Amino acid sequence: MKSYYDIAGDGGSDILQQVAVQQESVARSLSGVRNLLAVGSGKGGVGKSTLVMQLAYALRELGNAVSILDADLNGPSQARLGALQNRMLIPGESGAPVPTTRNGIGVVSMGSLVPEPRSVEFESVASGSSHTWRATKEFTFLRELMACMDWGKLDYLLVDLPPGAERIVQYAELLGPAALFVLVTVPSDLATGVVARSLDALKKTPNRILGYVENMDGYYCSDCGQVKPLFPAQPQVKLDLPCLGSVPFDPELAALCDRGGSPCEVPALVSWQPVRRIAEEVCQRVAERVSAPEEKA
Amino acid sequence: MKFLCVSCDEAMKLIEAKPPDRGSLTVVYRCPKCAHEFAMLTNPYETQIVGSLGVQVGPEGDGAAKCPFPGVMQEMGASLDGSSAASPWTPEATERLANIPEFARPMAKAGIEKFAKDRGLAQIDVEVLEQAKNFFGM
Numbered sequence: 001m002k003s004y005y006d007i008a009g010d011g012g013s014d015i016l017q018q019v020a021v022q023q024e025s026v027a028r029s030l031s032g033v034r035n036l037l038a039v040g041s042g043k044g045g046v047g048k049s050t051l052v053m054q055l056a057y058a059l060r061e062l063g064n065a066v067s068i069l070d071a072d073l074n075g076p077s078q079a080r081l082g083a084l085q086n087r088m089l090i091p092g093e094s095g096a097p098v099p100t101t102r103n104g105i106g107v108v109s110m111g112s113l114v115p116e117p118r119s120v121e122f123e124s125v126a127s128g129s130s131h132t133w134r135a136t137k138e139f140t141f142l143r144e145l146m147a148c149m150d151w152g153k154l155d156y157l158l159v160d161l162p163p164g165a166e167r168i169v170q171y172a173e174l175l176g177p178a179a180l181f182v183l184v185t186v187p188s189d190l191a192t193g194v195v196a197r198s199l200d201a202l203k204k205t206p207n208r209i210l211g212y213v214e215n216m217d218g219y220y221c222s223d224c225g226q227v228k229p230l231f232p233a234q235p236q237v238k239l240d241l242p243c244l245g246s247v248p249f250d251p252e253l254a255a256l257c258d259r260g261g262s263p264c265e266v267p268a269l270v271s272w273q274p275v276r277r278i279a280e281e282v283c284q285r286v287a288e289r290v291s292a293p294e295e296k297a
Numbered sequence: 298m299k300f301l302c303v304s305c306d307e308a309m310k311l312i313e314a315k316p317p318d319r320g321s322l323t324v325v326y327r328c329p330k331c332a333h334e335f336a337m338l339t340n341p342y343e344t345q346i347v348g349s350l351g352v353q354v355g356p357e358g359d360g361a362a363k364c365p366f367p368g369v370m371q372e373m374g375a376s377l378d379g380s381s382a383a384s385p386w387t388p389e390a391t392e393r394l395a396n397i398p399e400f401a402r403p404m405a406k407a408g409i410e411k412f413a414k415d416r417g418l419a420q421i422d423v424e425v426l427e428q429a430k431n432f433f434g435m
Contacts, residue, residue: 002306007299011326012311018352088408089401090430091393096401097435113404125320126345133342133349140351144398 022140025147027176029095032153035286036179037210038071038172039158042165042198043191047215048184049077050257051247051275052160056105057263058272058279064155067098067106069146071171072162073120073138079111083260087112095150103262108149135167139174165197169205177206180286182244186216187230192237199239210285212239213278217246220270227270244285245278247271300337302328309335314354320344322354384413387422 010016030036039052049072056066070078079085082101089096098106114120122137124130151157159179161171172179181202185195195212202209218227227248250271256263263272300309309326312334316322320341327334339347347354386394386406394402412429413421 001303002301002308004299007301007308009308011299011309013298013314013324013354015347015350015352015354019350022351087433087435088405089397090405090409090433090435091390091396091426092430092435093393094396096397097430099433099435102434113401124341124345125317125348126341129342129345133345136346137349140349141400144351144400148396148398148401 022143022147026143029147029149029151030157033151033157034154035156036175037156037158037182037282037286038161038175038179039182039184040161040168040171040198041184041191041195042163042168043185043194044163046184046186046191046195047247047249049081049160050253051184051213051215052158053078053081053105053257054247054253054263054271054275055279055282056156056158057103058276059156059158059282060104061264061276062279062283064283065153066156066158067151067154068108068158068160070107070109070111070160071142072160073110073141075162076109076111076114078107078109078160080116080260081257082107082109084109084112086115089113089148092150095148097150098152101260101262103264106151106154108145135170139170143174165194165201168198169201172202172205172207175207179207180289181207181209182282183209183212183239183241184215185212185239187214187235189235189237192235192239196237196239199241208289209241210282210289211242211244213244214246216249219249220251222252242285244281245274247274247278300326300335302331302333304333305330307331317344324354384410384419384421387420389423390421390426393423393426 039048039055041048049070052068056068059066068078068082070076079087082105084099084101084107087099098108099112100106110120122130122134124133126133159171159175161168168181172181183195183198185192199209216230219230220227230249248271250269252266253263253269253271256266256269263269263275266272301307302309305328307328307330309328311324312327313325314322315324322339322344324337324339325334326337394406397405409421409426409429412432413425418425
């Protein structure tokens with residue numbers, strides 16, 4: 001009796017071919033993107049999204065064309081960070097033009113389409129069982145979103161990943177082996193332990209991990225002008241990965257983010273210089289990758 | 298998923314996929330050798346999982362609405378199938394609407410129609426789409 005692999009095609013349902021077409025359309029849409037850089041953690045609340053937007057501004061300041069894809073469909077932040085709430089997609093000549101912040105950062109985020117506090121709902125014929133299909137639906141949705149946007153020519157497309165240590169591998173598969181990763185942690189064992197799990201999972205993929213950023217490394221006190229410890233001690237858990245830099249928690253930055261402002265408007269911002277150095281480090285490591293593409297981090 | 302006619306050792310061919318009935322798809326297969334037919338009847342979980350891949354099974358797909366924000370749509374006064382009695386769209390503008398994902402079309406259609414109405418534009422053509430694009434800073 002024939003086995004599955006003895007039979008060519010799928011009898012007419014064409015499902016595998018349709019999925020392949022979806023994947024091809026994503027590749028076509030991203031053909032003008034030189035570097036796909038995913039920023040993840042595994043842990044929530046470490047400041048990934050804020051860092052992504054700051055990094056985008058810093059990379060742009062270095063002369064790069066940058067856009068952001070907010071892959072967190074359920075807890076999108078980038079629309080607010082870029083002051084791009086309530087923006088619908090408008091059909092262009094070849095795909096949908098990417099909404100752009102007033103400082104020139106392209107942002108694609110569900111936060112532009114779905115106003116707060118609404119949640120994203122997918123209708124289903126299998127009511128009450130969303131845990132069985134929701135993840136598949138979300139990845140399909142994200143793929144469709146990536147495929148339809150007119151990304152144009154970009155030096156960097158930053159992808160702001162949602163939390164979830166195990167899901168980081170699923171995003172690596174979605175974005176493809178050329179996608180680079182940066183992990184974000186805070187100086188605590190609790191967070192770094194989870195990030196270490198993400199790192200362990202990512203190391204099994206072909207994707208290259210540029211390094212990690214230690215966010216909230218102390219907080220800036222505007223009264224005394226000093227950076228003071230935010231966490232009681234340095235973490236014992238170590239990440240086997242280059243540190244791209246540390247950024248202190250800066251209340252002024254938090255306020256700026258809430259109003260969708262750009263750090264370029266406040267050059268004296270304490271957290272801005274560290275982010276700029278991280279951007280330089282990223283560019284340098286990306287350039288090294290181009291000269292030594294076969295090596296993994 | 299593939300189906301095999303055991304007696305003929307022949308792959309069955311999809312003949313017909315009927316639109317979902319209460320979440321269940323009916324997909325009819327036939328053996329090209331002995332013409333034996335059978336129907337695969339999916340339960341709603343199976344229908345939903347395949348539908349979540351964004352693929353079409355048979356003529357009508359999974360039948361589930363594509364828009365993930367129906368509440369927002371209703372607030373905007375748009376119908377989920379994107380139909381409206383507002384300003385007419387030229388064939389070129391309608392064609393361009395296909396350049397954005399299906400889930401975003403009803404919202405875009407409603408928003409662009411509002412944009413046109415606010416400016417007293419009677420028809421939505423490619424020029425209006427360009428105006429909207431510039432207005433929204435894209």
